[in-house]
Amino acid sequence: MPPRLAVRDISLFERPVPFAKPFRFGSVVINASAQAFVRAEIEVEGKGISVGASAELMASKWFDKRAHLTPPQTVEELRRSLTIARELYLARSSFDTAFGSHAAVIAAQVEACAKQDIPPLAAAFGPAEIDKAILDALLRAVGANFFDGMAQNVAGMDARLSTDLRDDDITQFLNQRRRLERVAIRHTVGLDDQVEGEGGVADARENSGARYFKLKLNGDPEADAARLIRIGKELATLPHDYSVTLDANEQYADLAALSTLTDRLDRDSALQPIAAKLLYIEQPMPRDIFRQSPLGALARRDFIIDEADDSYDAFPMARALGYRGISSKSCKGIYKSIVNATRAATWSAESEKFFITGEDLTCQAGLAVQQDLALGALIGVTHAERNGHHYVDGFGEAPAAEAQAYLAAHPDLYVSDKNNIRLFIHEGDLLTGSLKAPGFATSVHPDWSALSPLEEPKTKILQEQTI
Numbered sequence: 001m002p003p004r005l006a007v008r009d010i011s012l013f014e015r016p017v018p019f020a021k022p023f024r025f026g027s028v029v030i031n032a033s034a035q036a037f038v039r040a041e042i043e044v045e046g047k048g049i050s051v052g053a054s055a056e057l058m059a060s061k062w063f064d065k066r067a068h069l070t071p072p073q074t075v076e077e078l079r080r081s082l083t084i085a086r087e088l089y090l091a092r093s094s095f096d097t098a099f100g101s102h103a104a105v106i107a108a109q110v111e112a113c114a115k116q117d118i119p120p121l122a123a124a125f126g127p128a129e130i131d132k133a134i135l136d137a138l139l140r141a142v143g144a145n146f147f148d149g150m151a152q153n154v155a156g157m158d159a160r161l162s163t164d165l166r167d168d169d170i171t172q173f174l175n176q177r178r179r180l181e182r183v184a185i186r187h188t189v190g191l192d193d194q195v196e197g198e199g200g201v202a203d204a205r206e207n208s209g210a211r212y213f214k215l216k217l218n219g220d221p222e223a224d225a226a227r228l229i230r231i232g233k234e235l236a237t238l239p240h241d242y243s244v245t246l247d248a249n250e251q252y253a254d255l256a257a258l259s260t261l262t263d264r265l266d267r268d269s270a271l272q273p274i275a276a277k278l279l280y281i282e283q284p285m286p287r288d289i290f291r292q293s294p295l296g297a298l299a300r301r302d303f304i305i306d307e308a309d310d311s312y313d314a315f316p317m318a319r320a321l322g323y324r325g326i327s328s329k330s331c332k333g334i335y336k337s338i339v340n341a342t343r344a345a346t347w348s349a350e351s352e353k354f355f356i357t358g359e360d361l362t363c364q365a366g367l368a369v370q371q372d373l374a375l376g377a378l379i380g381v382t383h384a385e386r387n388g389h390h391y392v393d394g395f396g397e398a399p400a401a402e403a404q405a406y407l408a409a410h411p412d413l414y415v416s417d418k419n420n421i422r423l424f425i426h427e428g429d430l431l432t433g434s435l436k437a438p439g440f441a442t443s444v445h446p447d448w449s450a451l452s453p454l455e456e457p458k459t460k461i462l463q464e465q466t467i
Contacts, residue, residue, distance in 0.1 A: 052137025097156025358384025
């Protein structure tokens with residue numbers, strides 16, 4: 001039987017994260033962000049009190065891209081998501097499994113957030129971060145590392161939130177998991193990033209020797225094709241083989257515009273350096289349009305959803321529309337990622353190929369990158385969007401002693417370049433050996449005294465509630 005726990009305290013913090021260079025995706029340019037931190041104190045039956053932690057950037061205009069909202073307003077939604085989730089978890093004083101605690105609050109979280117006009121994807125952010133901290137505390141209490149603990153289903157995962165699966169599907173999937181020793185980085189090329197020459201996409205000092213590249217699209221098929229031709233010419237000069245993925249971040253208005261792009265990929269010889277290396281296209285259309293738009297003949301290429309992954313039934317819905325894959329992001333929920341990886345494995349055994357990918361630029365050095373890297377290494381993600389370090393200077397605003405502690409505990413993941421401590425990329429790969437420490441992929445917690453309390457979010461009441 002998996003251990004049972006009760007959540008006794010949850011503290012929320014944040015830290016500013018200035019960017020070393022602007023990052024543009026879609027119509028959004030990010031020059032700075034804030035990273036949220038969660039400290040969870042739990043009581044484990046027969047084991048006593050244990051403390052766990054998690055961290056994640058609060059990315060603006062990704063969880064909610066509605067045009068009438070400013071970037072700060074979308075970050076405010078994430079703060080409210082965290083505070084709403086905190087109250088829901090603390091309201092449950094009874095003992096339950098880690099997954100049982102998640103399952104008991106997720107519907108109430110989505111409902112409470114909807115009353116404050118927070119969409120489901122942003123609503124999931126709060127539970128996602130708290131779940132990671134709870135799992136970290138649980139694994140520390142039982143003295144297990146993430147990979148061994150999850151293989152034994154220490155969280156008590158079952159199929160209650162995914163009725164298309166059986167409990168045994170999930171437990172068998174977890175039992176078969178073996179840690180990937182290396183995960184290749186996928187170098188993201190933002191819309192404002194340099195393409196040619198020194199500092200361009202083929203510059204090894206810029207791409208860290210990556211063999212995988214993620215290229216952002218802006219939703220204009222002609223402009224995108226022209227930019228991809230330029231990028232393809234550069235990538236063709238690499239001294240090694242490479243693969244690419246394309247990410248539109250919901251910028252393609254409809255299937256007609258998307259068809260224009262895919263037709264160019266199929267027929268334009270100048271696009272062959274991209275088309276011949278293309279693995280999949282990510283979230284081309286807005287999440288609401290996606291639900292009304294079966295891919296039809298476009299499904300000859302592999303498509304995945306990302307922003308549309310806002311519920312436990314999103315992947316089956318996407319499958320019915322012709323999509324083959326879905327992203328894993330710990331900011332959307334570690335348990336949902338594992339459920340979706342189980343689905344991909346189960347469906348692939350029955351028929352055609354389905355897959356899960358790693359798509360998260362927001363994982364910064366320390367807790368965030370380690371926990372998301374471990375999640376991918378558990379479920380079989382062989383390459384992942386993993387160059388948040390490209391836009392943030394090392395550990396950013398973290399105290400030097402905190403960064404040094406991570407370097408000492410995880411020397412295969414970080415390296416000192418005299419001026420700073422950075423992610424250590426080994427011939428295009430990240431190593432996962434030191435993530436086997438007891439807990440959720442970390443031997444170190446942040447310096448809590450150096451963090452600020454999470455800014456108190458303003459409660460938003462819908463107009464119809466005031467009538």
